[in-house]
Amino acid sequence: MNEGSFAALRGQLQEAAAEFADGPDALEGILLGIVDDVDRAVREPLEIFPVCHHSPASALAMARRLREKQPKVVYLELCEDMAPLLTELRNCRLPVAVQAFATEVDGFPADWAPLSVVAPITEASAEYQAIAYALDTPGVELVLVDRSSDHVFQWQENTDRASGPDDPDAPPAEEESALHGDAVGVEIGDLRPRFAELEEHLLRHGKVRHWSEWWHQYVELPLGDADHDTYRQVMLLIGSLFRRLAPGEAHRVRVDEDRERYMWTRMRRHLADTGTDPADALYVCGAFHAASRVAEFGVHGTDTFEITPPTGTKWQHGLIPSSHAAIEAQFGLAAGSVSIAATQWAKNLRRTRVEPYRLTGQAGRGKSAKKTATAPAVPAPAGQGPAPDRLTGFLRRPPVLDRLDEEELLGWSVEIVRAARRNGYLASTADAIAVFETSILLAGMRDRAKPTPYDFQDAAVTCIEKDSVPGRRDVRRLVEIMLGGDRVGQVGYDALPPLARDVHDRLAPLGLKLQQRGVQRALLDMASRPELEACSDVLWMLRRLMPHGAARPVMGERRLGERSVQESWDLALGTHQRALIELGYEGVSIEQVLEQRLRRTAYGPQATTAKVLEAVEDATLYLRSRRLADELGGRALEVLATERSVDGAPEVLRRVCALLAYYRTSEPSLPAWIESFVKTGYAHYCTLLPTAFTDDDASVRQVAAMLGFLFSMEGLALSLGCDRSQLELAVAQSHxxxxxxxxxxxxxxxxxxxxxxxxxxxxxxxxxxxxxxxxxxxxxxxxxxxxxxxxxxxxxxxxxxxxxxxxxxxxxxxxxxxxxxxxxxxxxxxxxxxxxxxxxxxxxxxxxxxxxxxxxxxxxEPAPARRAARGTTGPRGLPLLAAHPATCDALAELLGCDGGWTTEEPGTPAAVGAELLARHPETAQALELLLSTT
Known part of the structure; x- marks a missing residue:
């Protein structure tokens, strides 16, 4: 391209700036700077392909360009440490997300843990087209050039820890929208105005409600049929515009520029190391980063940027299921926008007959993928230079008014009424007609000849949703499901981490489709099938480790010393596949993960005696590990000795009593740690008792639990050498x-x-x-x-x-x-x-x-008064002793008295008993009262 390629456009923009800004000033600098950014990116020897996040137009243009150019190297804006996972995409059903996960941090604040970075991938995205082309085309190398997951957090400030933008158009936090959790999202092609006034201006003049609708109407549809040069220059123009009008937030600007320096530094190093010709490579990045002005930009840029080494944090990588709602929630898109994009992608393919790239064998598409991979290339004409200016013609061209597709709109109207009736709405044929006509009316009011899915959605809400929502879904959600649905991805068995595969293998005797989403009922009869006991152990550990609902017992329980012979479970492992995969980042088996978590709880800075005792109980219940239980019990003893409050006394009492009852019935002797715990606890609570009685922060329940520990453990504590006078003194000192x-x-x-x-x-x-x-x-x-x-x-x-x-x-x-x-x-x-x-x-x-x-x-009436009324005097116990001599014989043997039963000689057992009863008549009187009342 020569210097005058954009001369006409520059001249027009100068005249516009002079007319509207009363002279060439800041506006002229912005407008001409945008043209310079486009010109600079187009001139770059390494072809830059700007994309937008999950844009069907970008995906279509990418598929066309890959078939035309057939590059030998594809540079992709994605975390470089995620490259080994991309080959596993062929074992999954899209959408899925590539994830980097770290449970223990080294070099980052401890309250950031766990760290998680995800990059969602859908079929209607340019990045997937590039990945599928590179992995299924022989001789093509795919190189990820963006910062690593570790650098994502290195460049993040403490105040920038949020998981995603707070957008009013984001969908509600439902189960599907929470698939990514609180992970930090890596956006390929983040293209949205960061200047709030600019976005508000575009929405108001475009007569749309949110950004996703504006993009669909004014960018997606016009670029769906554009040629490669027009698409490229328009995307560069938009990226430069948003970049130059973005507010100057120092941290965010620095991160954006550092990412661009990082990527260009990586690409130049790869070109130098491999000797690749820049003309044989393609750089796929977001349009925002394509219009970069850093000194490191381009093949001939400077090499002054130094990449910092990673921290000591150990990262685990894997694939997790994603969904349209999760992508919308994480990246602040409007509800239903990704589903509408998927529908638009299918329409584009049917209309243009472009054959997309799909990974071989993915989601049952092996034949089409193989055919796609071997499709003949259409090489670009040799010796052709850079494309001429396409922006001037595109900007001057009036918008194309698509004619009304009555058949499509009528089908939508009938289908939404059918869906509304299934969900409890009193919809009828008249409502279908009303939706049809209202959609056309709304499109006309918004200067559109053809109603968009968003116009149809507004019309359906107006005509069908009257007063209240009878079911779980409102009409807006029904339209989203009808137009594309919240497609949820799935990670295949071969792409799961070893722990997840081990869980599936160990639960295979249940005969359930554990990969399937939804709730499944599992019945375990261990009496007739003893092999199911191993499945029961796995399910109880999953219940302990995974979120609520993944494994829920309906019948059966597990307590210390008790095991059910029959159990019933509701399993939803397919729905909670992400949680199961993240368990695989922590270990190779669920036993190992559970042991690590119990140790982390026991030795953590927030550990209390009650929590450590709970860990001891879990180690006994789920792992049946006496070794781990003894180790954690010793830790409970250490924590108890350092506690100076009685907040956890009720929980400590409950768990110690349960463990004591278990060990007394199942072990020949008590473990050494629990004996030491009782001795230490007895002395510890005796010391704290006077203070707890007067402390306003100590509740009555907590003090009662302390006394419960002291009184219930008193016999064992005294047998282990404790002194009862310590308890009596503590009670006497309490006021x-x-x-x-x-x-x-x-x-x-x-x-x-x-x-x-x-x-x-x-x-x-x-x-x-x-x-x-x-x-x-x-x-x-x-x-x-x-x-x-x-x-x-x-x-x-x-x-x-x-x-x-x-x-x-x-x-x-x-x-x-x-x-x-x-x-x-x-x-x-x-x-x-x-x-x-x-x-x-x-x-x-x-x-x-x-x-x-x-x-x-x-x-x-007390017993002595009744006795006096009956005229009885003296001890009444002699006849009782004569009738039951065994008690007296035992007492005589204890006192060392020998001889038989006589009543005449003093010193004999009978005489001794009579003398004791004469001195202490209360015992006989109480016994007489008890016998008389019964």
């Missing part, structure tokens, strides 16, 4: 002010024997008799309720305390604090309320007729 904690302390003292039941009743009577204390009485009851966990023997007394209040207090006093009592029972004491209810059911009469004559046990 709470909160009513609930005060009641809890009284219960603890009753359990230790320092406070009798009679004294406790007197204190309750004092509380009910003091008008100043009565409003706080529900809080005392709350404390007694929590005391049932460490001292369950007080259940009858708690029933008595509640009954005394209801019996003694008048309604004006009782009713105001009744809501407080009920909320306390429902909130903090919900798990203890059943114990209280069972005790009340035992104490109160079972029939209403018995209530009038019923006497509460706490008001019944």
């Amino acid at each position: 709470p002010e909160d009513p609930a904690k005060t009641a809890l302390l009284w219960a603890a003292r009753t359990h230790l024997g320092t406070l009798s039941r009679a004294d406790l009743r007197e204190r309750i009577a004092h509380l009910l008799g003091n008008p100043l204390v009565v409003p706080a009485y529900p809080r005392y009851l709350n404390g007694f309720l929590h005391a049932l966990e460490p001292v369950p023997g007080l259940a009858d007394f708690v029933v008595e305390a509640v009954s005394q209040a209801f019996a003694a207090l008048p309604d004006p006093v009782l009713l105001p604090w009744l809501p407080t009592l009920i909320s306390g029972l429902r909130g903090s004491g919900a798990e203890l309320a059943p114990l209280l209810i069972r005790e009340a059911g035992r104490v109160f009469p079972a029939r209403l007729a018995e209530l009038d004559s019923w006497v509460p046990p706490w008001k019944a």
